[in-house]
Amino acid sequence: MVGIRNSGHYGxxxxxxxxxxxxxxxxxxxxNAPPAIAPHGARKSLFGTNPICFGTPTSSKVPFILDTSVSVINRGKIRVAAxxxxxxxxxxALDKLGKPTTDAKKALAGVQLPIAGFRGSGLAWMVDILSGVFTGGNHGGKVKDPFDDFSGPQNIGHLFFVMKPNLFVGNYSERIKENIKRIKRLPKIKGVKEILYPGQNKQRRYKKNLNKKINITRNIAEDLKKLNA
Ligand SMILES: NC(=O)c1ccc[n+]([C@@H]2O[C@H](COP(=O)([O-])OP(=O)(O)OC[C@H]3O[C@@H](n4cnc5c(N)ncnc54)[C@H](O)[C@@H]3O)[C@@H](O)[C@H]2O)c1
Structure with a gap:
């Protein structure tokens, strides 16, 4: 298990x-991450979009990697829309008066909504405890925003831990293969060709994108040119 403090946004x-x-x-x-989500029942954002990530070998080339923010969408998507x-x-998202909004700028000034109401708020809190309180990093809304606040270091905290798959059973790779096979074999709802496990969709998109151009808007291209200058 490795705990890290005094870190910055790690992507x-x-x-x-x-x-x-x-x-x-x-x-x-x-x-943890800078304030973006209001804790359940609060009017002010405090938790970051605090991603939860779990990975396991699958005994195929594509790993199972569940990597999800605990907000309905990640903040980067809102920034790009803005x-x-x-x-x-x-x-x-809600605007700063607490009204639902589809305006990206208002959303950035307001609060993002967690996944699944109080459950997502609870998960965001758990991540803040594990990565901030436990490691000695900033927590409880003190992580600074790397885009808007240059008053000092972010002091983000991360926590990583790894386990040997064969800790309890000697045939983990066969068991995980069987587990995935059973789920993939289920009858599918209309319009779904294949049940994907987390990480599979990203692997496919990665492969596809390696072979083609990635289009960006003029605004983003201009930002990149400015940075280059
Ligand atoms: N460092 C930070 O502060 C921070 C904060 C928030 C998010 N992030 C990162 O942003 C990235 C994007 O996060 P996100 O919440 O937008 O992810 P997402 O919504 O794109 O995906 C969430 C998870 O669902 C899985 N998934 C998606 N479509 C699927 C499908 N059709 N079938 C099965 N599984 C599917 C993905 O593989 C992924 O594991 C992540 O890498 C996350 O770590 C970083």
Missing amino acids: LSGYYAEQAVKKNLIVFCFT RNGKKIPKGV
């Missing part, structure tokens, strides 16, 4: 989980 949890899975380990990663003047979906 995708799944990247780190992949490193452990490549070494044939089961892994959990947690990180930069491109696009709307965000309904039901993902």
Whole structure:
């Protein structure tokens, strides 16, 4: 188990989980993040979008990596929509007066909604405890925003822990293969060709995107040019 404090925004949890899975380990990663979500019942944001990440080898080439923020959508998507003047979906954010909004700028000034109401709020809180309180990093709404607040270091906390898959049984790789097979074999709802496990969708998108151009909007291209200058 490794706890980290005095860190900054580390991007995708799944990247780190992949490193452990490549070494044939089961892994959990947690990180806190700047305030974005209001704790259940509060009017002010305090928790970050605090992703929860779990990975395991699958005995196939594609690892199982569940890597999910605990907000309905991640903050990056709202930032991109704000930069491109696009709307965000309904039901993902409230403005600063607490009214539902599809305006990305208003959402950034307001609060994002957690997944599944008080359950998501509880998960965000758990991640804040594990990665902030436990490691000695900032917590309880003190993590600074890396885009808007340059008053000091973020002092984000991360917690990683790994387990040997064969700790209890000698045939984990056969068991996980069987587990995935049973789920994939289930009858599918209309319009679904295949039941994917977490990580499979991303692996496919990655492969597809490697072979084609990735389009970005003019605004984002201009931002990149400015940064380059
Ligand atoms: N560092 C930070 O502060 C921070 C904060 C929030 C999010 N993030 C990162 O942003 C990234 C995106 O997060 P997100 O919440 O938008 O992820 P997402 O909603 O795209 O995916 C969440 C999970 O669902 C799985 N999934 C998606 N579609 C699926 C399907 N059709 N069938 C089966 N599984 C499916 C994905 O593989 C993934 O494991 C993550 O890598 C996360 O770590 C980082």
